[in-house]
Amino acid sequence: MPKVVDHERYRKELLNGCAELFAQKGYGSITMRQIAEGLSVSTGTLYHYFESKETIFVQLVQELCEQDISSFLAQAPEAKTLEARLQAIMDFVFMHLQHYQQQLLLWVDFFQQTQKEGHEQVNFLRQVWNRSRDALTEYLQLSDAAMADFLMVFIDGLIVQYIYNRETQDANWLQHQSQLMIQMIVSYEQSSAQA
Secondary structure (H helix, E strand, O other): OOOOOOHHHHHHHHHHHHHHHHHHHOOOOOOHHHHHHHHOOOHHHHHHHOOOHHHHHHHHHHHHHHHHHHHHHHHOOOOOOHHHHHHHHHHHHHHOHHHHHHHHHHHHHHHHHHHHOOOOOOHHHHHHHHHHHHHHHHHHOOOOHHHHHHHHHHHHHHHHHHHOOHHHHOHHHHHHHHHHHHHHHHHHHHHHHHO
């Protein structure tokens, strides 16, 4: 009897394996052949599931976004206040800061490589941003999605500080910045509710 393969599950397994390969080599440096070797599959198998390295990367980013959202929501507390919900998000980010640093560096590498080649395929990054913003807006119960944008810009800034080695030299600084951001958003939401 022939082996039954769940193609969608296998495609996701390949994608998950690609995350580490992209992290090790960078988007610009790795080839489809190297990806296939790293996954221990033939290049034909890889091309059966993905038409190009760019296709792999786009699907990987979308998959990582959904995994991050699901992972956070699965462990997020039932917080009654906006401040507590914001703190839960920041705790999650701090717990996974290295993971998010790796993602940010890959997104920048992809952007640089595709701009050099003249591709206009970075719209999916905006879609991932919008998906994340919408999930944050809903979880936080914000009246203005622009505040979720603000939160995401803030988190990206913290990730850059982590790249600058700020976390290992001054962990209190990151916590202090986080508390300032939480106070800003809570104050904004309170003033919006009163207006």
